Amino acid sequence: xxxxxxxxxxxxxxxxxxxxxxxxxxxxxxxxxxxxxxxxxxxxxxxxxxxxxxxxxxxxxxxxxxxxxxxxxxxxxxxxxxxxxxxxxxxxxxxxxxxxxxxxxxxxxxxxxxxxxxxxxxxxxxxxxxxxxxxxxxxxxxxxxxxxx
Numbered sequence: 001x002x003x004x005x006x007x008x009x010x011x012x013x014x015x016x017x018x019x020x021x022x023x024x025x026x027x028x029x030x031x032x033x034x035x036x037x038x039x040x041x042x043x044x045x046x047x048x049x050x051x052x053x054x055x056x057x058x059x060x061x062x063x064x065x066x067x068x069x070x071x072x073x074x075x076x077x078x079x080x081x082x083x084x085x086x087x088x089x090x091x092x093x094x095x096x097x098x099x100x101x102x103x104x105x106x107x108x109x110x111x112x113x114x115x116x117x118x119x120x121x122x123x124x125x126x127x128x129x130x131x132x133x134x135x136x137x138x139x140x141x142x143x144x145x146x147x148x149x
Contacts (some may be wrong), residue, residue: 008033017064021045034063055144058084059137060129072096083144089129098126 009019015033022029030040044064046056053120057132058081093099105123125131 008024056081060133061087088132
């Protein structure tokens with residue numbers, strides 16, 4: 001799918017995510033950069049879903065106001081998710097074949113220094129963050145279904 005007119009509330013990820021969770025512009029919420037001094041709201045979509053009885057799950061980094069990025073600047077309230085598996089990219093890949101090349105992939109990513117490669121990655125897609133987060137989320141949802149959660 002190609003979007004010819006896609007907009008977001010902020011070019012910076014933390015304010016954009018907070019805006020998505022609150023339905024408010026970043027200037028109204030507080031965070032304007034990838035850290036926050038104090039968010040100016042007490043409830044967001046996760047709180048509303050929890051109050052309505054939904055089970056909430058986060059897989060991946062919690063890059064929102066709830067996690068302070070500069071020590072002491074953001075008194076983050078407890079993350080309200082019923083299940084949070086953390087960031088699956090920060091741990092060894094569960095597939096032995098992918099785990100064997102994971103360190104090499106991480107070095108390749110570091111060498112890019114947040115830039116875009118002009119060539120396709122020479123590594124399997126299963127090592128890339130989006131694929132790992134989706135795979136982990138699917139497994140977590142399957143386990144919750146088995147547990148009846």
